Amino acid sequence: RKEVEQDPGPFNVPEGATVAFNCTYSNSASQSFFWYRQDCRKEPKLLMSVYSSGNEDGRFTAQLNRASQYISLLIRDSKLSDSATYLCVVNSFRGGGNKLTFGTGTQLKVEL
Amino acid sequence: DAGVTQSPTHLIKTRGQHVTLRCSPISGHKSVSWYQQVLGQGPQFIFQYYEKEERGRGNFPDRFSARQFPNYSSELNVNALLLGDSALYLCASSLETGRGEQFFGPGTRLTVL
Numbered sequence: 041r042k043e044v045e046q047d048p049g050p051f052n053v054p055e056g057a058t059v060a061f062n063c064t065y066s067n068s069a070s071q072s073f074f075w076y077r078q079d080c081r082k083e084p085k086l087l088m089s090v091y092s093s094g095n096e097d098g099r100f101t102a103q104l105n106r107a108s109q110y111i112s113l114l115i116r117d118s119k120l121s122d123s124a125t126y127l128c129v130v131n132s133f134r135g136g137g138n139k140l141t142f143g144t145g146t147q148l149k150v151e152l
Numbered sequence: 153d154a155g156v157t158q159s160p161t162h163l164i165k166t167r168g169q170h171v172t173l174r175c176s177p178i179s180g181h182k183s184v185s186w187y188q189q190v191l192g193q194g195p196q197f198i199f200q201y202y203e204k205e206e207r208g209r210g211n212f213p214d215r216f217s218a219r220q221f222p223n224y225s226s227e228l229n230v231n232a233l234l235l236g237d238s239a240l241y242l243c244a245s246s247l248e249t250g251r252g253e254q255f256f257g258p259g260t261r262l263t264v265l
Binding site: 044071072073074082083084085086089127129131133134135136137138139140141142143144145 | 183185187192193194195196197200202207208210242244249250251252253254255256257258259
């Protein structure tokens with residue numbers, strides 16, 4: 041089983057649509073959680089952190105359920121510029137350091 | 153402010169050769185991590201360094217090594233290259249270890265022929 045699993049996509053949605061991505065993780069000792077965005081052939085960029093209480097940043101809402109080891113990202117009013125791959129990321133500490141474990145990513149295509 | 157920089161941007165090598173990739177973190181960031189991303193996959197953790205010390209190592213063979221310098225820049229070395237080492241190598245910096253908010257450089261795209 042992969043440490044972080046995501047819907048593979050692609051998700052093709054019209055502009056203005058609401059789209060939701062899901063992710064599950066296997067390491068219950070993971071400490072913090074993130075969504076990163078990656079454009080084609082570019083580096084990943086931090087989109088937002090994810091908290092158990094849920095957090096919102098404009099059109100983006102992220103949610104964490106520790107009991108179910110489940111993370112979600114909701115994008116409202118999709119824009120063409122939201123087209124990218126969304127990476128679910130889990131941060132775990134060990135040996136004085138930490139490592140990020142990435143899912144394979146979910147590709148989003150927003151169309152006119 | 154300058155972001156994370158990596159060099160070279162592209163590299164073509166043949167099997168059996170070795171390669172050195174370089175990374176300069178964001179000013180003030182003391183931790184550098186290296187990731188390998190093959191096509192269609194998410195980045196895979198290779199190493200983390202903090203204050204010149206290795207703080208983490210992923211599941212990569214001993215052909216992969218790295219180091220961090222006093223100015224916090226870092227090098228990733230790969231020996232005896234295999235075709236399967238072809239990938240995008242990403243460097244990420246953070247203020248300190250433990251932080252999930254890591255900032256990635258543009259990567260070095262390595263092709264092994």
